[in-house]
Amino acid sequence: IAIGRPRFPKWRRQRFAGNPRSGQADAALVAAATGFPANIDWGRRPVAQLVTNLGGMKAVGGNDLQLLYEYDDTVESLCRDIGDARDHVHLLVYIFADDEVGTQVVEALGRAAGRGVSCRVMIDALGSRPWRSRVIAAMQARGIDAREVLPVRPLRWRPARADLRNHRKLTIIDGQIGYIGSQNIVAANFRPGIRNQELVARATGPIVAQLQSVFLSDWYLETEQQLAGDALFPAARQGGDVPLQLPSGPDYPVSGSERLTVELIYGARERVVITTPYFIPDEGLIEAIQSAVLRGVDVRLIVSLVQDQLLVGLAQRSFYAEMLRAGVRLFLYEDRLLHAKHITVDDDLATVGSSNVDIRSFTLNAEANLVIYAPGEVRRIRAVEERYFAGSRELTPEDWAGRPFMRKIAENLARLISPLL
Template sequence: MIKFFQILFLVFIIALFFFNFFRLTSHALMVGIYPYLLGITLLFGVILIMLYLTKNYMIITVCKGLLLIILVFGVFTGIQIWRNSVLINGYQLKRSIYMDKLMKITSYDEAEKMELTNLQNGIATLIENSTGMPITKKNETTILSGGSKVIDEIIEAFSQAEHHIHVEFFIIRDDEIGKKFKDILIKKTQEGVKVRLIYDGLGSTSFSTSFKKELLAAGVEIGVFDNTLQSILKGKLNNRNHRKIVIVDGRVAFTGGFNIGDEYLGRDDSIGEWHDMHVMIEGEAVNWIQKIFLADWFYITSEAIIDERYFAQNNTEAFMPIQMISSGFDTHWNEISQLYFSMISNAQEKVYITTPYLILNDSLIKALQTAALRGVDVKIILPKKPDLFLVGWANTSFFEKLLKAKVEIYLHEDGFIHSKVILTDNQIVSIGSANFNTRSLFLDYEVNAVIFNEDKCKEVEAIIHDYLKNSHSVAYEDYKKVNIATRLKLWIGRLIIPLA
């Protein structure tokens, strides 16, 4: 029996090397199966080492039992992942029918009436063809770059709610900010406002039972995106809802990088100041953010809400082209990955990127290298201190290839960079929940707001330059030749890429 498990372990090792050698990062099989394959292989290896080192009958029996459990779990998970791929088309069909019904109760001005540059028109066409979401032109938007600003604006919007509040976050913590957030939702529910709340079951592990009970008792409707047990049983443990959305009365919406927790206001001394970006939108684009939320609510609860009261009449006359883009593991085109690739590939002057995670597939690496070699000013800003050391190793493993092509990489020293922003030629800026990593681009549900406006681009550029003031550039010479210990760290970082 031990021989069987040793052979199986060898098969897993070969599979890992195969996936890494051929770099199938963008392949559905890779991002679906690889994380489980890696975890099972590591567990198998540890247990086999224990079996080799011990002669204790009890320990040997327990280890054999664990190997069987892990094997059964692996087979079950593999079947579920395959089953999910079969069921995707069925869910997408139901979602498509639902979205068609929502389309009939909303309207927008045709994009052809807008004057866009070639770059803007190409990106707008890409997003519409891949997501079905057209560019909207009548909007007002405010860039929010500080945690207190974001919370204050959201709380203020809540206080003015008359019909409904829709909230969706990856993380909601039961801390000081979380309690403040909870109290106003309860207050608005008691005033007769309809409140719906979505949170991720794995991301919001600190969302306590008592916290949830208070909200439910007050009448808040709650949808949980796949808790840990559901995720395991469905084979979706590695697929999370990473979106951050707030909508009030179909009139104003918020999206970006902030979650609900004290650390997002810089109250965690171990992290320091938190640097993030959010965007507040009023106008036509809010309707599309509402549709994204309602589609997620439909996915979780099977409740198809079709009511024009959730889509406010737009009274905004300001010209501000904005286009929403959403993606997920079960969508057709890896839409946000395509957006990032196209914004980099079509840049003529500059590409500025801020992200906490830099874990790229080959196409994005080539796009960044080629842009820099063409003479485009390519700057990437990362936090010097990552939130997880293994993620830091994974980030660093890409530095050599990028630096060699003259991509400029900066490490921010004053707190933690969490903003997910890409700015191209001061013509387009994308702000949202999607990081530059495998998880955001291929595994999780994400949403970004894409703004086609020079003034807003310059406003974001000014914030990025503020980041640069407290950052230091990374030199190619530091990564051209590294010692064995550093090389091992980089290799381990590459190994966990499909997980991060």
């Protein structure tokens, strides 16, 4: 009764089965894949096939990608694009606060709605709990169609599980610009004494149809409204030459984030860098990491020394000794809470998105991750990783073995409940 299965209620699964994606979305995705085939190296095609089977969307070429790693720059870019919107703005986010950042975005959306732009926003009911009533009221007062995602109302008909959340961070503007990454609509220092460090990708090109498809499917699951119109899926235009793919879809029965992460590590030839704020791996991921090191792959894990969740932090640290014994190089980012979530593999493959490397993201949350098959873009992410390394302290087995005995006890006790965190 307290924990249950990692599945949505029966009514929601039936709703998804009845309409996971509209015919218009399917036609747009086929047209994008046909008109802009992805030029993917032969050795990475198994990854692309796995991603296709996980989310039902093929890799597409002809995209442009901009990486945003400065918090304020991301907010300014988003508000600027909203300011240029002509038909619609779709925004899905886990945390939407009514602080200065949230107010800035709400005002940009309100001005767009005042111009006749259709603005639709979904915020996770639990992630945005402290602010959701005020935020939704403020948006609705400005003509924005704002909805709670997965409201937790146990005494009402069709309740939602409190532990199954929509953790995606997506924005689609006029079907032509898309944002995906780790950053919520909240101030970087919304937790006292902690400032977040994020990574967001701004994309243009055929990949935006895939982001739109995920948003529209989630919108249908929450509202039972089937949105349609030519402006939702305008004819795809080439933005650049970057092959991209989205493995994420709503309520799919197979855990896309976990299988993709494991496959990426098994496919590594020289180097893997995993950046995540929360690291609670399962046995399959641990074995993949150990096997990579045994193959001679340089495996590096970047996690945050700054922690915002006590139990999660303790459980996470209980895996450090195991990683160090396996030969993983472990870096503790010291300055901020490193909330960015991305993986680079060798010099030609990367993912950026909302999924942590933990059991919750693998089995309970709805996530959105972008797979990047472009050496040039991977080099840019590697440059971001170098900044992390410069701001980190590398943990050694000797240092870790010398921590206090009572801390070891607390970490191992937290590990016992790690699948529930």
